[in-house]
Amino acid sequence: MSGLEIRQLRVSFDGFTAVDGVDLEVRPGDLRFLIGPNGAGKTTLVDAVTGLVKARGSVRFGGTELLGRSVHRIARSGIGRTFQTATVFEELTVLQNLDIAAGAGRGAWTMLRRRRGVPEPVAQALETVGLTELADSPAGTLAHGQKQWLEIGMLLVQEVELLLLDEPVAGMSHDERQATGELLQRISEERTVVVIEHDMDFMRSFARSVSVLHAGRVLSEGTVTEVQADPKVQEVYLGHTAAEDAADVAVQEA
Amino acid sequence: MNVLKGRSARAWAGFAGGAFALFAVAPFALSDFRLGLLAKYLCMAMVAVGICLAWGRGGLLTLGQGVFFGLGGYAMAMHLKITDAGPGNLPDFMQLYGTADELPWWWRPFENPVFAIAATVLLPMTVAALLGLFIFRRRVKGAYFAILSQALASAFAIWLVGQQATTGGTNGLTDIQGFFGYDLDDPVNQRMVYFVIAASLLALIALARQLIHSRYGELLVAVRDSEERVRFLGYDPANVKLVAYVVAAGMAGLAGALFVPAVGIISPALIGIVPSIEFVIGAAVGGRASLVGAVLGALAVAWAKTALSEEFPAGWTYFQGLLFIVALAFLPGGLASLTKLFRRRRAVAQKSPVIPVGEAA
Amino acid sequence: MTVILGQTFTGISIGAVLLLIALGLSLTFGQMNVINMAHGEFIMAGAYTTYVLQKSISSAGISLLVALPVAFLVSGALGALLEWLLIRRLYLRPLDTLLVTWGVSLMLQQLARDIFGAPNVQTRAPDLLTGNITLIGGDDPLSVANSRLFILGLAIAAVVALSLTLRLTPLGRRIRAVVQNRDLAEVSGISTSRVDRTAFFIGSGLAGVAGVALTLVGPIGPTMGTNVIIDAFLVIVVGGIGQLKGSVIVAFVLGALQSVLEYSTTVSVAKVLVLVAIVAFLQWRPQGLYTLRTRSLV
Numbered sequence: 033m034s035g036l037e038i039r040q041l042r043v044s045f046d047g048f049t050a051v052d053g054v055d056l057e058v059r060p061g062d063l064r065f066l067i068g069p070n071g072a073g074k075t076t077l078v079d080a081v082t083g084l085v086k087a088r089g090s091v092r093f094g095g096t097e098l099l100g101r102s103v104h105r106i107a108r109s110g111i112g113r114t115f116q117t118a119t120v121f122e123e124l125t126v127l128q129n130l131d132i133a134a135g136a137g138r139g140a141w142t143m144l145r146r147r148r149g150v151p152e153p154v155a156q157a158l159e160t161v162g163l164t165e166l167a168d169s170p171a172g173t174l175a176h177g178q179k180q181w182l183e184i185g186m187l188l189v190q191e192v193e194l195l196l197l198d199e200p201v202a203g204m205s206h207d208e209r210q211a212t213g214e215l216l217q218r219i220s221e222e223r224t225v226v227v228i229e230h231d232m233d234f235m236r237s238f239a240r241s242v243s244v245l246h247a248g249r250v251l252s253e254g255t256v257t258e259v260q261a262d263p264k265v266q267e268v269y270l271g272h273t274a275a276e277d278a279a280d281v282a283v284q285e286a
Numbered sequence: 287m288n289v290l291k292g293r294s295a296r297a298w299a300g301f302a303g304g305a306f307a308l309f310a311v312a313p314f315a316l317s318d319f320r321l322g323l324l325a326k327y328l329c330m331a332m333v334a335v336g337i338c339l340a341w342g343r344g345g346l347l348t349l350g351q352g353v354f355f356g357l358g359g360y361a362m363a364m365h366l367k368i369t370d371a372g373p374g375n376l377p378d379f380m381q382l383y384g385t386a387d388e389l390p391w392w393w394r395p396f397e398n399p400v401f402a403i404a405a406t407v408l409l410p411m412t413v414a415a416l417l418g419l420f421i422f423r424r425r426v427k428g429a430y431f432a433i434l435s436q437a438l439a440s441a442f443a444i445w446l447v448g449q450q451a452t453t454g455g456t457n458g459l460t461d462i463q464g465f466f467g468y469d470l471d472d473p474v475n476q477r478m479v480y481f482v483i484a485a486s487l488l489a490l491i492a493l494a495r496q497l498i499h500s501r502y503g504e505l506l507v508a509v510r511d512s513e514e515r516v517r518f519l520g521y522d523p524a525n526v527k528l529v530a531y532v533v534a535a536g537m538a539g540l541a542g543a544l545f546v547p548a549v550g551i552i553s554p555a556l557i558g559i560v561p562s563i564e565f566v567i568g569a570a571v572g573g574r575a576s577l578v579g580a581v582l583g584a585l586a587v588a589w590a591k592t593a594l595s596e597e598f599p600a601g602w603t604y605f606q607g608l609l610f611i612v613a614l615a616f617l618p619g620g621l622a623s624l625t626k627l628f629r630r631r632r633a634v635a636q637k638s639p640v641i642p643v644g645e646a647a
Numbered sequence: 648m649t650v651i652l653g654q655t656f657t658g659i660s661i662g663a664v665l666l667l668i669a670l671g672l673s674l675t676f677g678q679m680n681v682i683n684m685a686h687g688e689f690i691m692a693g694a695y696t697t698y699v700l701q702k703s704i705s706s707a708g709i710s711l712l713v714a715l716p717v718a719f720l721v722s723g724a725l726g727a728l729l730e731w732l733l734i735r736r737l738y739l740r741p742l743d744t745l746l747v748t749w750g751v752s753l754m755l756q757q758l759a760r761d762i763f764g765a766p767n768v769q770t771r772a773p774d775l776l777t778g779n780i781t782l783i784g785g786d787d788p789l790s791v792a793n794s795r796l797f798i799l800g801l802a803i804a805a806v807v808a809l810s811l812t813l814r815l816t817p818l819g820r821r822i823r824a825v826v827q828n829r830d831l832a833e834v835s836g837i838s839t840s841r842v843d844r845t846a847f848f849i850g851s852g853l854a855g856v857a858g859v860a861l862t863l864v865g866p867i868g869p870t871m872g873t874n875v876i877i878d879a880f881l882v883i884v885v886g887g888i889g890q891l892k893g894s895v896i897v898a899f900v901l902g903a904l905q906s907v908l909e910y911s912t913t914v915s916v917a918k919v920l921v922l923v924a925i926v927a928f929l930q931w932r933p934q935g936l937y938t939l940r941t942r943s944l945v
Binding site for chain 2: 921
């Protein structure tokens with residue numbers, strides 16, 4: 033297992049600096065939550081790590097520098113992500129979605145032949161995310177929460193070592209959140225997981241460690257309790273002193 | 287799995303039916319003249335097979351298939367013109383313009399039949415690979431790609447017209463007499479050309495079907511629907527698109543090469559902007575994502591063009607314009623989507639699983 | 648020296664024609680992302696408008712001046728009609744729009760053939776525009792056709808008018824709002840469908856003005872639009888989406904390139920080389936000369 037090491041990361045769009053010198057270290061096997069108000073730079077940070085936007089500084093994963101590599105090479109070095117709005121291939125079936133995610137390393141000969149049966153890792157992922165029954169349905173017909181699970185399943189078969197999840201439980205019911213949280217805990221036993229989330233209840237229940245971003249910088253870092261007790265964090269969440277109030281506001285924002 | 291088997295059985299039945307119609311019915315039911323026309327339409331359908339792959343499956347609206355059709359056609363016609371002229375002689379149009387004493391250097395390799403035949407397919411594929419590499423790597427896509435491909439067709443046609451002494455200019459390469467030793471004036475040999483074309487079309491359909499239903503075909507649809515997402519799974523979408531574009535170019539090249547003995551001419555008017563976009567309309571009317579739809583659509587449009595433009599040239603243009611509008615604005619899946627709709631209704635009525643949109647052959 | 652100056656001016660005047668043709672597209676394609684292949688036929692409509700007006704107004708000068716606003720209205724109305732009938736149903740499908748409007752373009756060409764006949768027709772240029780102005784006298788003279796100067800002036804005037812409209816008027820602000828964030832504009836109380844139609848009216852109207860200008864440099868015929876439309880689209884592709892200044896620069900650069908290459912090779916080879924140059928340029932700037940950078944995933 034590898035960890036993520038970000039040093040002095042900077043991203044700017046036409047003069048506006050979205051990420052302003054972030055230092056962040058995620059140990060192997062961590063389940064790290066990134067929180068912070070809107071515009072804090074959370075998604076941009078993930079965009080920079082996965083090569084979607086240009087950035088300066090350094091991002092190392094398992095010792096290799098990621099900045100400057102193309103998106104698909106970063107993906108091949110074991111880093112996968114999801115998006116705020118679940119992005120799956122709507123016209124393809126659940127099975128086809130997973131099979132494509134599993135296949136980046138396939139040779140030309142395998143690609144040019146038909147898929148026979150269900151590959152073992154795909155079957156396992158179907159089981160893990162609970163979509164076995166729906167394997168032959170088009171992904172476009174899935175419910176919102178199911179699409180998000182399918183995305184996580186795609187990361188599993190992709191055999192990534194680092195999962196970057198952008199608001200994975202947005203729009204899910206309480207039970208679905210619980211199930212997703214437990215799934216993430218299980219996943220993080222073998223892989224490193226970073227979650228962007230606005231839902232403070234969810235964060236309190238499942239985070240192993242938390243980083244708070246504000247205005248493109250890391251404001252505070254530590255366990256859930258440590259971060260909640262940090263006066264700087266309370267200040268950022270609209271100046272309220274009680275962490276509980278801060279959480280409620282953040283939930284409404286999400 | 288039953289759905290899969292049913293689909294494959296239906297495909298085999300359709301394929302066998304098509305082969306029967308092309309080889310056993312058409313040659314006896316049609317006059318020599320009509321069979322010659324059918325051969326021409328089948329060439330259009332071969333281009334449509336490639337368009338179905340590149341546009342229907344890959345989302346690459348290629349408005350420049352005429353270039354590849356033309357490269358294949360000119361490669362074949364150059365060889366046939368050289369052999370028509372006989373050893374030591376220049377092709378007739380070169381003698382007419384009288385500017386060259388000997389064959390231009392880039393004509394020479396086409397004296398060799400093996401080189402010429404290989405070039406009809408490999409030349410378009412090479413051009414497509416080079417161009418695609420430059421365009422797709424830099425993520426030029428969608429409308430930008432469509433406009434560039436159209437500009438390519440325009441530039442190629444203008445260039446050909448400008449090189450009158452070596453390409454025949456506006457007239458093109460005309461009056462082709464023989465086809466590898468067979469006299470094309472003889473109806474028997476024309477019939478043979480028809481059979482070669484029909485067999486080639488069936489082979490291309492089989493090839494395209496294999497590609498569409500392979501893992502690559504699934505990936506191609508994924509790239510069409512969300513290129514960026516595919517990149518995050520560790521694929522380079524540029525390569526995925528490149529394969530479809532190059533294969534489509536090769537198919538258009540073969541179609542152009544076989545068009546030459548069937549019709550006896552290749553000229554800039556057959557490969558510029560207008561014919562390039564006409565290749566697309568057939569696939570659009572029949573159903574761009576469906577092989578059967580694209581092929582039948584191309585045949586129908588080519589037939590309608592001959593039938594209508596002979597009697598009402600103006601009426602044909604209005605009709606063609608209407609086809610574009612109706613097919614794309616109101617029936618984007620083409621006629622094939624109507625049968626799918628019908629099939630789905632029936633499937634729902636029988637409580638069997640819904641047929642996925644991306645799966646029809 | 649005179650050769651270089653002469654080529655430069657030829658380039659500028661080719662560029663001015665290109666710019667006039669592409670200007671309307673920079674609004675409909677560049678701002679609204681609609682690929683309207685019938686834009687070329689709106690140019691044709693402008694040219695035929697000039698032809699018809701000249702038949703009823705005997706003075707070539709007056710008829711040309713009258714033709715400018717009338718052609719703007721005629722082509723603009725055609726554009727608004729097209730938007731209302733077809734394009735508004737297709738905003739989410741740009742590639743289908745391309746093919747649908749190609750169908751429209753075919754029908755408009757045939758309509759022109761049925762009304763005016765297939766052969767090209769010609770208008771008389773006003774006396775004032777038929778002569779030449781000598782810029783450099785002496786043994787090695789350089790003179791410039793008045794009609795070319797008129798087109799250059801018209802192109803500059805049209806660019807200024809369009810950019811002032813976009814920047815200063817309430818309509819311009821609404822257009823830019825819709826371009827930048829359609830949903831937000833909608834909830835802010837802007838009728839996006841009316842803005843779309845108005846923008847399309849102006850963009851197509853500018854095609855009509857370009858058509859009037861083209862009557863001064865060439866014949867009027869049913870296929871005149873098809874011949875120029877590809878070049879115009881290339882100007883926008885290279886110039887970049889959503890930026891007027893990109894189109895202006897690129898029109899003149901492509902004009903100069905075309906003129907220099909035509910001088911050193913032939914017209915047909917120049918066409919091919921210009922396209923190669925464009926593909927090479929896109930290697931460096933795939934989004935065109937000027938782009939609006941955003942973080943959206945498309």
